[in-house]
Amino acid sequence: MDKLAILIPAYNEAQTIGKVVSDVKAVTNNIPGTSIYVYDNNSSDDTTAIAQEAGAIVRHEYAQGKGAVIRRMFREIDAEVYIMIDADDTYPVEAIPEMYSRVVNRGVDMVVGDRLSSTYFEENKRPFHNVGNSLVRWLINFLFKTDIRDILTGYRAFSFRFVKTFPVLSRGFEIETEMSIHATEKRMLVENQVVSYRDRPEGSESKLDTYGDGFKVLKTVINLYRGYHPFAFYSIFSLIALIVAVLLFVWRVAIPYSNTQMVANLPTLIVSMILLVLSVIAFFSGSILNAIQTNDKRNFELALIHTEDRLKDLNHEQ
Structure with a gap:
């Protein structure tokens, strides 16, 4: 060594x-x-x-x-x-x-x-x-x-x-x-x-x-x-999808409905709902991956202890 x-x-x-x-x-x-x-x-x-x-x-x-x-x-x-x-x-x-x-x-x-x-x-x-x-x-x-x-x-x-x-x-x-x-x-x-x-x-x-x-x-x-940083990464996409979904729903569905009492833009409603679902999926995906990352950090700290022990063994062999 x-x-x-x-x-x-x-x-x-x-x-x-x-x-x-x-x-x-x-x-x-x-x-x-x-x-x-x-x-x-x-x-x-x-x-x-x-x-x-x-x-x-x-x-x-x-x-x-x-x-x-x-x-x-x-x-x-x-x-x-x-x-x-x-x-x-x-x-x-x-x-x-x-x-x-x-x-x-x-x-x-x-x-x-x-x-x-x-x-x-x-x-x-x-x-x-x-x-x-x-x-x-x-x-x-x-x-x-x-x-x-x-x-x-x-x-x-x-x-x-x-x-x-x-x-x-x-x-x-x-x-x-x-x-x-x-x-x-x-x-x-x-x-x-x-x-x-x-x-x-x-x-x-x-x-x-x-x-x-x-x-x-x-x-x-x-x-x-x-x-x-999976939670922060996927939260960005979750937030973007949520904002777009809300804007589409309010602008193209809710406001026209308040005036006519009819859903005039059904495709837009469907798209906004899909975006809302994607937002929820991205949020929980980030949460799950963040929990996995936290566990990986614990395992890494244990690996460091093993590495320190290996260094001591190598020095002892010399």
Whole structure:
């Protein structure tokens, strides 16, 4: 079991991976029990060879996608502290000791490397990425009542209990969004750490699809909100259906009936009744799912206890 595991997912990063591994080694020399893992995701260049030459432990994930790589890393590696950093040399490795210290000394479950509070908007040359980061940050902090300042950053530190209780569902770059919401909803201790950001070196290409990945992130946010807050989610549809049903009934049925003593718009009456029934169904669906979610939270707390016991056993074996 490692004291500190540095996790570097990599896909065609031959230009920068060697420097990243070497820089990480330099700043972690004073942390005994550190291992640097590079997980190659079907690179077609020399990423693997360069990472090995630089001194990293290289492993492979053949299912394409960052989410698949992180799932593999979290399953295979046992460590007291994990720090994940991108292989594109955009993050300062000098922040690693402080991130490590926060997890060890303060019991933080996730340290978020906050780019948006420093140099990101000046360094990043893709304006839609700037807008997207700000939008996602606002949306998640609004919906989930949290204060994570950089939702999409790939620079994070994790505790053992976070890694071993985090169910990886996403396959792509929306995985960072999933991590942020999971930590918030499971009441884990999350701290922001401001880090500088530098854009990719010339010739290094980003793997992000601005629009495609952006829509995936928004879809992930909506799905997670539905899963973690089902009562609030379904209540929105219940309220909309109820309002439309009442307006249709009053405007097209009740008012004409008061004047003529006849139901002149029978189809409208039927539609309003159907909407009323849908409103009731949505309301009680949210209520039932909310009760299930409450039970899931209890089960998760029990799983945390089991995870803490496992960590103690691993330390005892050492």
